[in-house]
Amino acid sequence: MSEDNVGTPLANSVGLVTQSPLAFALVLVGLYWAQKIIRGADSSRPPRTPYWIPWVGNAVEMGKDPDGFFSNMTKTLGPIFRVTTLGQERVFVTSPSLISQVYRDSQNFDFLAVRVEIGRQAFSIDDRVGTTPYMFDNYMPALHHILLPANIKSMTSTYLQSAHDTLVGAISSLDGASGPLKTIIIPPAYRAAAHAGFGPDFPAEKTWKGFTTFDESFHMINAGLPRFLFRKQFKAWEGVTDIIQAYLEEKKDEVHELSPFLQAALDGRQAGWTERDISIILATQLWALQANAIWAAYWLVAELLQQPDGLAPLVAELDAVRKQWQAAHPSTPFGPAFFDDMIVSNPKDVPLLSSAIQETLRYSSSTFSMRHVTAPVQLGGYELRPGDKVICVTRQTHLDEDIYPRANELDIRRYLDPPRPVKDGKPVPNHFMAFGGGVSMCEGRHFAMTELRLFVAILLTYATLEVDEGCTTRPELSRERMGLGIMHANGDMDVILRKRKL
Numbered sequence: 293m294s295e296d297n298v299g300t301p302l303a304n305s306v307g308l309v310t311q312s313p314l315a316f317a318l319v320l321v322g323l324y325w326a327q328k329i330i331r332g333a334d335s336s337r338p339p340r341t342p343y344w345i346p347w348v349g350n351a352v353e354m355g356k357d358p359d360g361f362f363s364n365m366t367k368t369l370g371p372i373f374r375v376t377t378l379g380q381e382r383v384f385v386t387s388p389s390l391i392s393q394v395y396r397d398s399q400n401f402d403f404l405a406v407r408v409e410i411g412r413q414a415f416s417i418d419d420r421v422g423t424t425p426y427m428f429d430n431y432m433p434a435l436h437h438i439l440l441p442a443n444i445k446s447m448t449s450t451y452l453q454s455a456h457d458t459l460v461g462a463i464s465s466l467d468g469a470s471g472p473l474k475t476i477i478i479p480p481a482y483r484a485a486a487h488a489g490f491g492p493d494f495p496a497e498k499t500w501k502g503f504t505t506f507d508e509s510f511h512m513i514n515a516g517l518p519r520f521l522f523r524k525q526f527k528a529w530e531g532v533t534d535i536i537q538a539y540l541e542e543k544k545d546e547v548h549e550l551s552p553f554l555q556a557a558l559d560g561r562q563a564g565w566t567e568r569d570i571s572i573i574l575a576t577q578l579w580a581l582q583a584n585a586i587w588a589a590y591w592l593v594a595e596l597l598q599q600p601d602g603l604a605p606l607v608a609e610l611d612a613v614r615k616q617w618q619a620a621h622p623s624t625p626f627g628p629a630f631f632d633d634m635i636v637s638n639p640k641d642v643p644l645l646s647s648a649i650q651e652t653l654r655y656s657s658s659t660f661s662m663r664h665v666t667a668p669v670q671l672g673g674y675e676l677r678p679g680d681k682v683i684c685v686t687r688q689t690h691l692d693e694d695i696y697p698r699a700n701e702l703d704i705r706r707y708l709d710p711p712r713p714v715k716d717g718k719p720v721p722n723h724f725m726a727f728g729g730g731v732s733m734c735e736g737r738h739f740a741m742t743e744l745r746l747f748v749a750i751l752l753t754y755a756t757l758e759v760d761e762g763c764t765t766r767p768e769l770s771r772e773r774m775g776l777g778i779m780h781a782n783g784d785m786d787v788i789l790r791k792r793k794l
């Protein structure tokens with residue numbers, strides 16, 4: 293039998309593989325396209341984006357310039373199309389009207405399975421915890437409740453206290469120095485948010501290194517690449533989990549004084565969650581709490597410092613409310629009380645700050661909302677089938693020139709009057725989707741807006757920042773984080789910080 297095989301197509305192709313891998317690859321690509329052309333396109337299904345290399349698909353183009361890729365495909369194929377990347381085919385949806393249809397129909401477009409999958413894949417949540425009715429019917433609603441606007445007061449005041457202490461201290465010691473903007477913004481923002489979520493004596497600094505090691509690779513971990521590639525990152529995350537677990541152990545006699553986040557997770561004991569399970573769940577909360585907001589604070593400052601007016605318009609607004617407050621409270625020492633009265637309780641008095649934050653989120657977010665199709669359903673005139681994976685590309689709406697004129701510019705006044713954009717003759721109510729939408733919309737958005745207002749207000753009240761003329765580098769939005777929320781910065785810039793005399 294072995295002799296007979298000589299000269300058969302199989303043997304020839306084995307020879308081809310060893311002698312000329314390139315020719316072999318070309319044969320494969322040829323066969324692949326031949327079968328595609330013979331099968332033809334099914335016009336009831338969303339169109340497929342063209343690509344040449346099987347399995348890899350559009351991964352390279354999409355990774356290099358996601359905004360350009362999605363705009364081009366939307367122009368040529370319409371707002372819904374199928375894309376293959378690294379062996380996976382997914383349906384991408386790029387118009388606000390179709391995205392809103394997906395968000396509203398949570399029956400046919402399911403999120404639960406996606407959430408469980410991310411929990412398992414990225415955060416190592418055991419199905420014994422992640423897929424139980426207790427998780428869906430008790431823990432998730434408890435989390436939702438904790439983060440309602442009326443319930444975030446104590447988190448907010450812990451944030452304020454911590455950000456105030458850290459920034460005032462850092463500003464005194466850095467006064468007059470030049471340094472990378474990241475080191476001025478990111479660690480204090482991280483520390484204050486960790487205290488807000490987990491309590492003022494949570495050892496936030498100890499979790500920082502593990503958090504960044506894990507988070508910097510999160511886009512690849514979440515992409516479903518084999519776990520063994522990320523041993524270091526998972527080990528770092530276990531370290532973060534260890535710190536949380538040790539903290540819970542240390543606080544075990546003061547349970548009733550713990551933050552609502554910790555209490556909600558500890559309640560999982562009722563459902564048989566172990567101390568490790570509880571710490572793993574809390575680590576995911578730490579990630580949600582931190583992954584986006586610290587970068588939003590960074591982009592607001594980094595982008596404004598590169599504009600002609602810089603931070604001056606925001607400083608002017610803050611100084612005006614400060615003077616007003618000081619006149620009304622002549623005997624109260626200036627400090628956290630001001631920020632509590634004006635920034636937390638009366639955000640309406642700082643409309644430009646709120647607009648600037650919202651604009652920063654529009655400008656720097658790349659949010660994918662993922663859904664699994666559970667039953668045959670029509671979308672945009674095409675048929676979707678059970679098992680289809682849908683991704684809503686919210687950033688395309690943020691970059692749409694019909695919706696946001698000069699969309700590639702960060703304009704802090706854009707949201708001063710609520711925009712009422714119209715596209716194709718129809719209003720676009722969901723023109724802002726940095727927090728996602730529908731059943732998976734960010735639970736932390738109210739707290740996020742408040743913490744960002746506080747952080748920027750404290751920083752700009754106590755310090756001035758200017759670009760160090762000697763520094764020629766500028767940060768850039770990191771495209772590789774596409775879909776995961778606020779983009780990180782590649783590169784950085786040096787700024788000179790000075791303490792203000794109030």
Ligand code: HEM
Pocket residue numbers: 407435439580581582584585588653657659660661662726727728729730731732733734735736737739740776777778
């Ligand atoms: C600028 C800050 C933030 C941004 C841009 C942001 C963005 C997002 C996005 C895009 C999602 C997924 C939405 C979707 O799939 O449709 C999400 C989910 C979530 N976020 Fe945020 N987030 C921020 C801050 C926060 C904060 C501070 C917290 C906690 C206090 C938080 C807690 C959560 C939680 C718990 C979820 C999960 C919701 C779910 O699984 O149903 N986020 N966030």
Ligand SMILES: *[C@@H]1O[C@H](CO)[C@@H](O)[C@H](O)[C@H]1NC(C)=O
Pocket residue numbers: 353357360361364
């Ligand atoms: C989008 O289309 C333009 C014009 O055809 C082309 O120059 C550009 O490379 C395309 N970008 C991507 C990411 O496909």
